[in-house]
Amino acid sequence: MSITVLRAGSLTTIQDRGRPGLAHLGVPCAGPLDRPAADLANRLVGNRSDAAVLEVTMGGLHLRAGRGHWIAVTGAPCPVEVNGVARGHARAEWAERGADVVLGPPSSGVRSYVAVAGGFDVVPVLGSRATDTLAWVGPPPVQDGDLLAVGPSRGAPQPHDTPRPPRRGPLRLHPGPGVDWFAPEAVEVIGSSAYTVGSESNRIGLRLDGPPLERRRGEMPSEGMVLGSVQVPPHGRPVIFLADHPVTGGYPVIGVVEPEDLWMCAQARPGETLRFTRWRAASR
Incomplete structure (x- = not known):
């Protein structure tokens, strides 16, 4: 199974939990900047927390579903459309085979996260699928025309307690x-x-x-x-x-x-x- 990237936006990277424990070798950890949002996206589609997601900077992402996928968008709140129909933010949504999934610019915040049931199955580098934008370790930034492989899902998402950190302030x-x-x-x-x-x-x-x-x-x-x-x-x-x-x-x-x-x-x-x-x- 795969998802086609029709438009990647200004910067879209693949992120999982990163590469902890390699700093003594000069390798940054990487991983999602908004980890609670990435974890929430994975929970919503039934993934483990270490499944790879897309980190999308300021929206502008356009995907085309392969065989049909459960997806979830979290983080910076942005318009989400599937075949031109508005869908929910921070909830599991079904994108049928061949459906176009589009993320608009967020109303606030910077980074949105896209999870797909099964996770994005790119080749790991040093044990992680995370893109490091300092040394460019891991997969390259997502580009227009990319085919992103998707791993096997565990079935339809189930309801979960999916809290978002409520605290905002200093x-x-x-x-x-x-x-x-x-x-x-x-x-x-x-x-x-x-x-x-x-x-x-x-x-x-x-x-x-x-x-x-x-x-x-x-x-x-x-x-x-x-x-x-x-x-x-x-x-x-x-x-x-x-x-x-x-x-x-x-x-x-x-x-x-x-x-x-x-x-x-x-x-x-x-x-x-x-x-x-x-x-x-x-x-x-």
Whole structure:
């Protein structure tokens, strides 16, 4: 079974749970930026959580079903049509043989996720089907005219409890290993200021514009970086490392975003505002 890509949109990649545990070899993890949305899409069509999905940036995807498929679209809310008929978001929908499935531009957010019963069955690289846009490990970005193989499904989807994280608000920030590289007031600044998402943001990192964070020490040797690290280059504006981030970096990390909040970074559009909730100092 396969699905034909008639129009891939601005950037559509294949993502599964990624390649954890290979950072010591210089291989980023990759995987969906909005993991709760990808997991929800898989649950809706009866897949396991490690099944490969499509991550669609700002809509514009046009697929043609093969033998008929259960599909689900989650993440950034966007119009979904099957043969020109509007279908639901965040629910399982049947696309019959030869049906055209079209995703319009999302009304909010950035990334939508398309799951198909059986998962997208591309060839794994280093144990994963995830596309890494930093080193381009894994399958290449989806292109117009691609034929995407689909694995065997487990039958019709069954009702599931499919919660979406209800929390929206400031990103919770834990102290980073480089917090002592900054002036004392920098912690107060990052916890009380509004930052604007920059247009150069991507799957590698979310670039923010706002009050600079003053250092009290100079440059540092390169060191290991983890998902959610808030690294601060010399200009003082923070960068949040996302799924395709490099495994090392040479700028100090003032904090690390709570993992459960990273999905909000995935859906933050350029020009939108983000805030941080800084950690509280330990009581004496």
